[in-house]
Amino acid sequence: MTKERFYKWIFTALAFSSLFFLLGIMITLLVQALPMFRQVGILRFIGGKYWYPTYSTPSFGILPLMLGSVVVTTGAACVCIPLGVGSALYIHELAGPIQRAILKPVIEILAGIPSIVYGFFGMVIMAPMVQRFFGIPTGLNAFTASLMLGVMATPTVCSIAEDALNVVPSSFKEASLALGANRWQTLVKVIIPAAGSGISTAIILGMSRAVGETMTVLMVAGGAACIPRSIFDPVRPMTATIAAEMGEAVMGSLHFHALFAIGLVLFVITFIFNIVAEIISRRFRLRLGLGR
Amino acid sequence: MRKTLTIGLQISIMFLFIAMASSPFTTRLQAGQITITIKGSTTVLPIAQATAEVFMDRHPEVNISVQGGGSGFGIASLIDGSTDIADASRPMKEKEIIKARSKGVYPHEIIVAKDGIAIIVHPSNPVYNLTSDQILDIYSGKISDWSSLGGKNMKIVVVSRDTSSGTYEAFEELALKGERVRPDALTTASNQQVAMTVANTPGAIGYIGLGYLSSRLKAVKVNGIPCTADTVISGKYPLSRPLFMYTNGKPKGIIKDYIGFVLSEEGQRLVREQGYVGIR
Numbered sequence: 001m002t003k004e005r006f007y008k009w010i011f012t013a014l015a016f017s018s019l020f021f022l023l024g025i026m027i028t029l030l031v032q033a034l035p036m037f038r039q040v041g042i043l044r045f046i047g048g049k050y051w052y053p054t055y056s057t058p059s060f061g062i063l064p065l066m067l068g069s070v071v072v073t074t075g076a077a078c079v080c081i082p083l084g085v086g087s088a089l090y091i092h093e094l095a096g097p098i099q100r101a102i103l104k105p106v107i108e109i110l111a112g113i114p115s116i117v118y119g120f121f122g123m124v125i126m127a128p129m130v131q132r133f134f135g136i137p138t139g140l141n142a143f144t145a146s147l148m149l150g151v152m153a154t155p156t157v158c159s160i161a162e163d164a165l166n167v168v169p170s171s172f173k174e175a176s177l178a179l180g181a182n183r184w185q186t187l188v189k190v191i192i193p194a195a196g197s198g199i200s201t202a203i204i205l206g207m208s209r210a211v212g213e214t215m216t217v218l219m220v221a222g223g224a225a226c227i228p229r230s231i232f233d234p235v236r237p238m239t240a241t242i243a244a245e246m247g248e249a250v251m252g253s254l255h256f257h258a259l260f261a262i263g264l265v266l267f268v269i270t271f272i273f274n275i276v277a278e279i280i281s282r283r284f285r286l287r288l289g290l291g292r
Numbered sequence: 293m294r295k296t297l298t299i300g301l302q303i304s305i306m307f308l309f310i311a312m313a314s315s316p317f318t319t320r321l322q323a324g325q326i327t328i329t330i331k332g333s334t335t336v337l338p339i340a341q342a343t344a345e346v347f348m349d350r351h352p353e354v355n356i357s358v359q360g361g362g363s364g365f366g367i368a369s370l371i372d373g374s375t376d377i378a379d380a381s382r383p384m385k386e387k388e389i390i391k392a393r394s395k396g397v398y399p400h401e402i403i404v405a406k407d408g409i410a411i412i413v414h415p416s417n418p419v420y421n422l423t424s425d426q427i428l429d430i431y432s433g434k435i436s437d438w439s440s441l442g443g444k445n446m447k448i449v450v451v452s453r454d455t456s457s458g459t460y461e462a463f464e465e466l467a468l469k470g471e472r473v474r475p476d477a478l479t480t481a482s483n484q485q486v487a488m489t490v491a492n493t494p495g496a497i498g499y500i501g502l503g504y505l506s507s508r509l510k511a512v513k514v515n516g517i518p519c520t521a522d523t524v525i526s527g528k529y530p531l532s533r534p535l536f537m538y539t540n541g542k543p544k545g546i547i548k549d550y551i552g553f554v555l556s557e558e559g560q561r562l563v564r565e566q567g568y569v570g571i572r
Contacts, residue, residue: 050475052472053455055470064475123485127492128492137446137447137448138478138489138495138496139493140489219485222478222479223454224476224477226474226475226476233476234476234478236479244454244455244456244479244481245454245455245456247361247362247365248362248364248454249456250364251368
């Protein structure tokens, strides 16, 4: 009996440990970011157009960095949504058992490739190709970064979307086919709406992976902290900025706190993504009558 | 049967290697190991590494741990006492010296080598000479097209380094004179990455340590002076700088021996092998 209690305690502690980690990270981010907001002000921090943290008169404007993240993430979404959702639909609806047995693991292996490998591939192979193909000054830009991030986020989108399609009760499909709808109509009008919550969750989680990705954008996006005017401009997303500058920032300096403040902004963005994903999935479940 | 034999052979060879590799380590432990820590500039890193390896061969009782991290990081580590030697590709700043003194650390400066910052362009670029002013104008954003420099009608892709880089800090001081680098400049994490980006981009301009020059890149003259070992030593080449090691107070004991080795004829030969310019 005491043994059972002992194990229960251990597992309870393990389960709650992530909560402690989350709290710890949030508190650290807030505490370290606060001096930044106090000295520069939130508006001047978020709305400032220039990021020159190390000059004798520094500028701490993260607007170009935020826009860099936005452009790259949007671009990645344009790649990973059709690829990820499309392959999920194919695997679920059209692929035979053999194709499925090959495709699913292959897509999951894609998720296992370290991001630095994507970064290196993007820098050495993709960037010169993009530069020559479009005849632009440099291939290290938001477009190439979007492509790489899109491919990286595809497995996340695909496997979650596929799981969502699997949850749709087969009675839905059978009923639709019995009513005389063809396969396309059944797919578009019945199965996709029924799996909509899961697919939206998949897309949002894929995008939050793209926002948070660091190594690839550090190597491929070009690293120019200026407001992008086109997708072919080099950008410097927030993650890349933190990674590139954390080594040098003197502990306790304004630059140091600014990097934590960027971390806080990133955290808030991914947090919002996760909450939106959660809300969407609950709503859809209720509508379908599947309960919570 | 044959298969098991070969596998057995492979395993025994592996063990042999492990035994060979670990034996000097164990003797070192027996002799009472002395550890020297070196941290700092990635520019000085190859010098520290090459000299440390040879020095450790000569003195099996000494273990030298060499880390990068940037000049600022190395100096900060020296100040908080987490390193014995700080590598730096720039002299210590006034602020850093004051901070060090307040913590009871008295930095001692040793020039171990010289480095020239080469201005590089794509080999297909016809421009072969730039003045200091032109370099400043390119990097601060006043000039954006090669045609105004006697080159092709092509947008200049400016490649710079992250602010944590010692090469960047030296370039900022020697070439930019405090002006801000244009915001649309590409930033990269290492000398190699600058070299690779410039070699792959016809319109690019970048700056790297002299030691990273290769046939895939073209170094332009600055104010008519080519970037070579001779012009760097003589100080004629405008973008040249000394490289430093800092210790806490005058080096003593084994650290003094190591620094002495770096400055010796043999140490300086290693410096030249790494692509830098010796001080002798």
